[in-house]
Amino acid sequence: MAIVRDVLERHHLSTKAGTKRTAEEADIEESPPAAKRRKATMPTDETNHSEITKEIGLRMIALVNLKYGPFCSPIPASFIRIGPSCAPIFQPELLPMQKLKRKYLAHEYFTLVLDEPRGEGSTGIVHPATLEAQVKLPSGEVSTFKSSNLVLKVAFSNDQQKRLRHEFGVYSHLAQKQVKGVVAVHGLFSDSDSGVVGLLMDNGGQNLRQREMERTGEKVPPQVSLSEAERAAFTTIFESIHEAHVLHRDVRADNLLVNTTTGEVLVIDFDRADIAGPSFRTYDIEMQCLQNIFDKKYEPMNYDHYR
Numbered sequence: 638m639a640i641v642r643d644v645l646e647r648h649h650l651s652t653k654a655g656t657k658r659t660a661e662e663a664d665i666e667e668s669p670p671a672a673k674r675r676k677a678t679m680p681t682d683e684t685n686h687s688e689i690t691k692e693i694g695l696r697m698i699a700l701v702n703l704k705y706g707p708f709c710s711p712i713p714a715s716f717i718r719i720g721p722s723c724a725p726i727f728q729p730e731l732l733p734m735q736k737l738k739r740k741y742l743a744h745e746y747f748t749l750v751l752d753e754p755r756g757e758g759s760t761g762i763v764h765p766a767t768l769e770a771q772v773k774l775p776s777g778e779v780s781t782f783k784s785s786n787l788v789l790k791v792a793f794s795n796d797q798q799k800r801l802r803h804e805f806g807v808y809s810h811l812a813q814k815q816v817k818g819v820v821a822v823h824g825l826f827s828d829s830d831s832g833v834v835g836l837l838m839d840n841g842g843q844n845l846r847q848r849e850m851e852r853t854g855e856k857v858p859p860q861v862s863l864s865e866a867e868r869a870a871f872t873t874i875f876e877s878i879h880e881a882h883v884l885h886r887d888v889r890a891d892n893l894l895v896n897t898t899t900g901e902v903l904v905i906d907f908d909r910a911d912i913a914g915p916s917f918r919t920y921d922i923e924m925q926c927l928q929n930i931f932d933k934k935y936e937p938m939n940y941d942h943y944r
Contacts, residue, residue: 687726689782692770693823694722697735698746699837701789701828705753713748716835720805720825723812731809744773749837751789760800760908761792765840787823790836798834801825804908805836807883811907814881818874820894820905841903842896845930849890860933861890868931870902875927878904879920884911888926889935 700713721732738745747770755763766787772780792801808822820841827834849858863871871893878885885892886909894903922938929935 685782686784686786688772689768689770689784690722690724690726690821690823692772692782693747693768693837694724694727694732696745696747696770697737698741699826699835700746700748701835702748702750704750714831714833715829716749716826717829718824719827719834720802720809722824723805723808723822725812725815725817725821728812728815731813744771744779746770749787749789755788758906758908759797760804761790761797761834764789764791766837786840788838788840790838792834792836798832800908801834801836804906804910807907807910807912810912811878811881811883816874816877816881816883818870818877818903819907820903838905841894841905842901843894844905845890845893845895848895848897860935861930862933863931866900867895867902871904871927872924874902874904875924879923882913883907884913884919884923886910886923888923888930889937890930893930 697718699716699718701716702710702713704710717737718734721727721734723731747768749766749768751764751766753765755765757763765785766789767785768783768787770782772782774780790801792798802825805822805825808819811819812822821839823837823839825834825836845861845863846858849855849861852862875885875888885904885907887906892904892906894905895901896903926935926938
């Protein structure tokens with residue numbers, strides 16, 4: 638696996654005597670010893686999602702580690718922000734990009750621990766991610782925010798990175814149009830050593846095909862079941878996406894999510910999407926594709942035929 642090779646190569650370089658860091662690399666200063674700082678309680682995911690989203694959006698550096706099975710990063714990879722947060726709390730204006738500093742304190746970056754890959758597609762590998770971010774409070778206390786409700790999509794090859802950058806551009810466009818029902822994206826990042834690109838986003842929930850697998854026991858169910866409320870919600874989302882002049886181009890059960898806790902529905906995976914004009918005729922074809930999913934008549938559709 639490419640990410641594992643990268644970790645091993647990084648470890649090899651870190652153990653070489655006399656290795657120097659380039660001027661472009663940012664120094665990361667570790668937190669002061671626990672005895673020298675006052676520490677507040679750790680907030681939970683549920684009660685502090687907006688605070689966590691804000692803290693992620695304001696930070697330029699993510700320290701990324703692998704930690705699953707036999708894999709454990711000897712040192713973290715430094716991912717530098719190259720694209721702003723698209724989270725709803727920052728819209729309709731995207732946050733301006735900050736200039737990189739020479740040194741970052743513990744409350745100025747966040748860490749991500751990547752778990753076993755959830756899947757691999759044309760844009761890269763998707764890892765569940767656990768986040769920790771230290772926050773310096775006005776009282777002088779240091780609070781640690783933690784969330785396990787994130788995923789990092791990692792792109793290695795030039796083609797994957799091109800697709801991932803395009804996908805981020807579509808998410809940015811949808812965010813500025815304030816389209817609801819699209820998974821929250823917290824930014825685009827690049828590994829300062831390897832050039833690997835990562836897209837950080839919320840874990841939106843379970844896709845419809847996975848849910849159908851659990852319901853029926855089928856290995857790869859060709860069709861899925863939805864409630865009337867879910868059908869109405871997905872229809873509204875796609876109408877909003879099309880009003881923003883975006884054609885998804887990959888409408889299928891795998892890209893339609895349901896949060897099993899809240900019931901919220903979301904749409905993901907815009908790497909094939911087009912930002913088009915208001916009269917782009919395949920909008921109707923896309924809505925028909927969605928209806929076919931509702932009616933259990935789904936079959937892959939060749940969008941190019943309708944250009």
